[in-house]
Amino acid sequence: MTESVPPSAPPSAPETVSAAVARAERVRGPWADVWAQFRKHKGAMLALITLGVLALVCLAGPLVWRIDPNFIESDTVKMFKMRNQGPSLAHPLGTDQLGRDMLARMMFGGRISLAVGTVAMLVAIFIGTTVGVIAGYFRRLDGLLMRLTDLFLALPLLPLLLVMMFLFRDSIASTLGPRLGTFLLIVLAIGLTSWMQAARVVRGEVLALKEREFVLAARSIGTPSRRIITRHILPNVLSPVLVAATLGIAAAIITESVLSFLGLGFPPDFPTWGRLLYDGIAEIRTYPERVMWPGIAISLTVLSVNYIGDGLRDALDPRIRGR
């Protein structure tokens, strides 16, 4: 770790003071401070490890566990024997009602759930930051954009998401294929309905930043607005955006699983954790583990992401840092 170099240690070789200071600063940049504060948050560290393990299993697991998650035994007699098995060495999490391996399906589903969460968050953050920066920086557009944000905040989002899924699922699936089509639709729908918080936070930050001396200085030497935004404004709104992004992943994963639970999410041959849970509920009385595994996976992931967001918020807040 960077902290293992004590900044006050006397340099062993003859070294100028300025070089030592420069080295210390290079070693301990602002991100090292954030990391040092983040590591003090025990819950967040535990969450980071949990999420890391979960993501690793989902991403690298299929390289080791090479069973096709959609493999159904073509021989009917064999297929019937394969159905609804309990945990065994061949299938550590058992098999489902069509004899598909649950471990493989869980790993596959985890990939999609995490991908949906990440991409939907990126969409939401992109829209939110853009709207927030433009509203905060250009006074002429502020009223209009904030009115738009308020309008979106007043929309009943879950019913509208359901309506959007219902409306466009078939048409987009027929043009782009059911997998890519549903993925794009869900990601865009969630992104389009969850950017408002980020926009508000970013706008507030930009409004304050715009009056600061370094922005004034940049403007006085004739820097165009575009460059002021990319060089001076955006790096300074990074921390609230990071926190919003982390919490956004959690919200997107939950929303996707709610859509899947209500039967308006992914098709069954392209499972997410939410879809697996939905499929398991039909037989929850005989095979409760088929609901437990995806449910635990969703809960653990979202809990971890929320804890990481909490830790990040503390770590990125300079008022708390260093206490």
Next chain:
Amino acid sequence: MLSFTIRRLLAAIPTLLLISLVIFLLVDLAPGSPLSDIPLTVPPEVRQKMLAAMGADQPVMVRYVLWLKQFFWIEPLYGIDALFGTDFAQGAQRIISWQSKVPVFQIIGERLPQTLTVVGTAYLIGVLIALPIGIYSAYRQYSWFDQAGTFFAMAGFSVPTFFTGNILILIFAVNLGWFPTIYDTNLTVTDWASMKAMLLQMALPVTVLALFNAAEISRYTRSSVLENLGQDYVRTARAKGMGEGKVLLKHVLRNSLIPVVTVIALGLPTVFGGAIVTEQIFKINGIGAALIGAINVSDLPTVQTITFIFAVLIVMFNLIADILYGILDPRIRYD
């Protein structure tokens, strides 16, 4: 204050109009027509007449304006008629569900009591759980109680309700048999036995929703109390020898509940949205179930009306939260 309220009410009108337009146009894109359950053997000119009779052959803007008129003018008239036995509406065309061919507001009237009983009770219990937890967590910051409360709140909004709901059903309804698995909408409370049955069937859905709501509100309460505990007036109160209980419950609590009350008001409409999932888990025949049912058969008037009612609730409670804030906090001056 009054002029602020009036100003906000007036400002809410264009917002609602815009939202209604967005909802109407979006839903109107849906495939499906009011005649989808009419046999194909019906000749096309008859179909055309049926469409014309329902007003579904008009251009979309005409239908939108008609729907607006029905929503804001004709349906309230019917409501007044039903309440006072008058006849203002005089048989004007109401918003008719394509699925069941009865007025949408009649469906909502039938479904709303179930939703309100469960959601209302759950929200009330959620608030009652959340306030003490939040206050004590803040008072004993970083104690084990606070840590446990933080974990409880984190878990509360991280574990999806459809997971907790089904697990609770499995444990308490299927394995232990304490509660029924399905909510019986036809049950009316007449005596103690039916009262007990009602409480039993409400227990699980209310628990799920209450825990979910309590999680968020307890966080807000905690941070609000924490903020107030550091204020000068708390030190003054302690310095003049006031007891801790009085400082906390009288001085700090009153001040810190101001933002919490607005959060509670703001959260109420989203609870209706969240109830869609809970109603699906416990098979409660409420307004959320009506919406899902209508979406699945593309019953557009019902979807449009229920979605718009949700929007009206959100705008209304935003307004209520703002006004409450102004009334409760004398430092806030809107005028």
